[in-house]
Amino acid sequence: MLKTPIILDCDPGLDDAIAIFIALASSEFDVKGLVTVAGNQTLDKVTRNALQLVEVIGSDVPVVKGAALPLVREQVTAGYVHGESGLKTLVLPEPKRASQNNAIQFIYDTAVKLKGELVIVAVGPLTNIAHAILIHPDLKEHVKKIVIMGGGHHNGNITPAAEFNIFADPEAAKVVFESGIDLVMVGLDVTMADGLSKDEVLSLFTKHNDKTKIIEHILLDMVNSEGPGYKPWAYIHDAMALMVLLYDDLLSGRMCHVDIETKGDRTYGKTVVDYYDTHKLPKNAFVTFEVNRERFHQAIQERLRVYEQ
Numbered sequence: 001m002l003k004t005p006i007i008l009d010c011d012p013g014l015d016d017a018i019a020i021f022i023a024l025a026s027s028e029f030d031v032k033g034l035v036t037v038a039g040n041q042t043l044d045k046v047t048r049n050a051l052q053l054v055e056v057i058g059s060d061v062p063v064v065k066g067a068a069l070p071l072v073r074e075q076v077t078a079g080y081v082h083g084e085s086g087l088k089t090l091v092l093p094e095p096k097r098a099s100q101n102n103a104i105q106f107i108y109d110t111a112v113k114l115k116g117e118l119v120i121v122a123v124g125p126l127t128n129i130a131h132a133i134l135i136h137p138d139l140k141e142h143v144k145k146i147v148i149m150g151g152g153h154h155n156g157n158i159t160p161a162a163e164f165n166i167f168a169d170p171e172a173a174k175v176v177f178e179s180g181i182d183l184v185m186v187g188l189d190v191t192m193a194d195g196l197s198k199d200e201v202l203s204l205f206t207k208h209n210d211k212t213k214i215i216e217h218i219l220l221d222m223v224n225s226e227g228p229g230y231k232p233w234a235y236i237h238d239a240m241a242l243m244v245l246l247y248d249d250l251l252s253g254r255m256c257h258v259d260i261e262t263k264g265d266r267t268y269g270k271t272v273v274d275y276y277d278t279h280k281l282p283k284n285a286f287v288t289f290e291v292n293r294e295r296f297h298q299a300i301q302e303r304l305r306v307y308e309q
Contacts, residue, residue: 003030004245005114007107009066010238011039011124012049014082014222017090019123019238020050021215022303024059028246032110032118033062035103039124039168040078041086043068046124049086051095056214066103067127070169078164081225088221090214104131111142118142119245122176123149123238125165130172133179145182149241151258151271152188153289157226162269163188166260170269174260183285185258186241187271190251190291195233196300198223204304211307236300243299244288250299252290255283 006029010016023031034054036047043065050063069075082088100106107128111118120143122129129146133139150165150173158164166173177183196204201219205212222234244251257274261267273287 001027004028004119005030005032005117006119006121006245007032007035007110008242009035009037009120009122009124009128010050011037011041011046012053013040013046013086013124013238014088014218014225015236015238016040016123017049017053017087017218018215018236019242020053021057021307022239023242024054024057024061025306026246026303031061033064033106035064035066035106035128036099037066037103037124037128038068038075038077039165040082042077045086047099048095051097051099052092055095055097056092057211062100064100064103064106067131070125070127071130071171073169073171076168087218088225090217090221092214103128104135107132108136108139111139114142116142117144119144120146121242121245122146123165123241125168126150126172126176127169130169130175133175140179140181143181145184146176147184147186147241147244148176149186149191149238151185153271153273153275153287154189156270157188157192159269161261161267163271166271167269170260170262174262177258177260177284184244185271185285185287186244186251187288190288191237191240192230192235193291194293194296195231195235196223197233201234204301205308207308209308215304215307239300240291240296243303246303247295247299249292250295251288251292253286253288256285256287257281257283258285258287
């Protein structure tokens with residue numbers, strides 16, 4: 001089987017952790033590396049989390065430290081969801097190895113080496129990728145696709161207009177959406193349309209080991225973590241974005257023109273999706289609008305239950 005080479009650009013993060021578990025267990029992927037970016041927590045914390053997670057999974061995939069600050073704006077983090085450490089109440093052993101440095105060069109060098117086959121799955125702020133595009137304008141010739149967990153057509157989750165990953169660095173998002181690289185936008189329209197209830201989390205595994213206990217702990221921490229205005233589910237935003245590469249029938253949508261608002265007082269960080277093609281501008285992203293809920297639950301079970309073995 002021909003594997004898809006991917007880089008997972010992440011800010012672990014509870015839902016990032018589930019995406020990492022799925023990515024490293026999926027035979028369809030050749031994971032070239034995890035690159036980290038400040039977002040859900042500060043860079044040192046999310047990099048530590050990435051190292052801890054790959055070690056408990058038993059992988060030797062490189063972890064490469066990326067951007068500590070947004071391109072322009074002041075830093076925001078999501079400790080109100082992911083806790084002080086970024087992994088809420090989960091405590092893992094200290095990592096035995098260190099991260100590599102210079103995620104920007106790692107992205108570019110990997111893309112060039114793979115001659116246009118690399119897929120980047122970006123589930124945090126888009127700072128690393130924006131830097132790589134600005135420093136290496138030819139990057140677009142070497143990347144096959146970028147799948148982005150971010151944005152949304154109807155609503156935001158950190159402001160009424162903006163989703164967190166885009167709001168954390170809108171200027172970087174604007175660089176990426178204007179890059180000419182093939183983009184898939186997996187936003188809140190689909191990632192908040194379904195999730196796992198507490199009962200579903202508790203019934204996910206039929207037997208337990210060290211890895212399944214960690215996964216269950218993370219998912220239980222995610223239930224109700226978004227706040228009182230949301231359904232009491234574990235919303236697995238980042239894993240849903242990753243799984244669009246594994247299941248053709250998971251998400252549906254269409255090509256649209258997407259711009260990023262970087263000036264509005266109330267709309268800063270909004271992904272402006274031209275749903276009705278009113279401006280007749282080039283369609284720069286495949287935007288997902290609906291999730292196949294039955295397929296989603298099947299996929300989560302299929303991808304996480306492999307850790308029972």
